[in-house]
Amino acid sequence: MTYPAPWASVPERSRGRLHKEQSETQRGPRDAFQRDRDRIIHSISFRRLRHKTQVFMAPDGDHFRVRLTHSLEVAQIGRTIARVLGLNEDLTEALCLAHDIGHPPFGHAGEDALQAALAGHGGFDHNGNTLRALMTIDSPYPRWPGLNLTWETLEGLAKHNGPIREPRWALAAADAAFPLDLTHWPSLEAQVAAIADDIAYDNHDIDDGLRAGLLDVQQLMAVPFVAGGWKAVCRSNDDIAPQRLVGELIRSQIGAMVNDVIDETRRRIAAAGIANAEDVRAAGQLVGFSPAMREDERLLKRFMYDNLYHHPRQLAAADAAHGVVAGLFTAYHADPALMPDDWSRLPRQEPDRSRHIADFIAGMTDRYAVTRYREAVGPVDLPEGF
Known part of the structure; x- marks a missing residue:
């Protein structure tokens, strides 16, 4: 198949970005999807993936995979399939590289802890948090929040696993800001x-x-x-x-x-x-x-x-990690002054207050979460391998 196949996403027909930008030619001859990929690679959220759990939590071996290396491997496989099918490789790569950005520290153990902490405030899921991180929290540009990615990239991240008919609060907020057609299937x-x-x-x-x-x-x-x-x-x-x-x-x-x-x-x-x-x-x-x-x-x-x-070793590590994330949330909710200055001014009302704390914790790497726990809560007994 020669690119582009008729069913490929074409950057010239993109539905655009939420915030209008100046001419995109001033920083080199890249199309919209290439820019999305590059913005993701250069983001703080992407860099933090090197110290976030894939399977093994804070592994003591240099050869185990973490979220960053996993994302690079996904991108390699995704590009191969996209190329043979005549799809847009740049959009595929951007989606592969960013798909795990919303994961909190310690993988699913951390996600379970934040879901429990926010049970009365809309819950937590890493997919919605990916959109929240890229559209709101990670903001390197002076004129708008987030990375201002194209509609096609945000749509693909929101529903790469299929249509969503009952989005949780984070994804619902992203959809309200920039409607993503959540009830239909995404691009190839x-x-x-x-x-x-x-x-x-x-x-x-x-x-x-x-x-x-x-x-x-x-x-x-x-x-x-x-x-x-x-x-x-x-x-x-x-x-x-x-x-x-x-x-x-x-x-x-x-x-x-x-x-x-x-x-x-x-x-x-x-x-x-x-x-x-x-x-x-x-x-x-x-x-x-x-x-x-x-x-x-x-x-x-x-x-x-x-x-x-x-x-059993994985479950023991997950229990310890769950305790770290849950303990941090409890400590910060009781005393926001324990959070860094740029995060410690919490909204007064719920659910915004709890969601703000969860935003901070979700962005942490494994090792930073352990360090902050020891500072804010106390010693933590971690299984061998941390």
């Missing part, structure tokens, strides 16, 4: 970013789990997709020691999933009679696995939850 670029995320963590979490000693290759043979791939890799490399073939297994699985997505997506586009980018939004999910691969991926995910994400 956004759908590619979502499945690239799945492909990346399905496979790279295996790599990290093996490295950490929480998984072993024999355990993985319980997953038919992995067992078949391992047999093929060993057969093709029978003169190589098995311990050196893990990387080849991961690469072959990623390749199989990517090729499956490309073939299945082409089939769905043809079957739906898609003629342009607007047809995509009314057509339902077009980017996805074939039925056989979808079942393989489902079984792999179940295995990973049972054996890695819910491993």
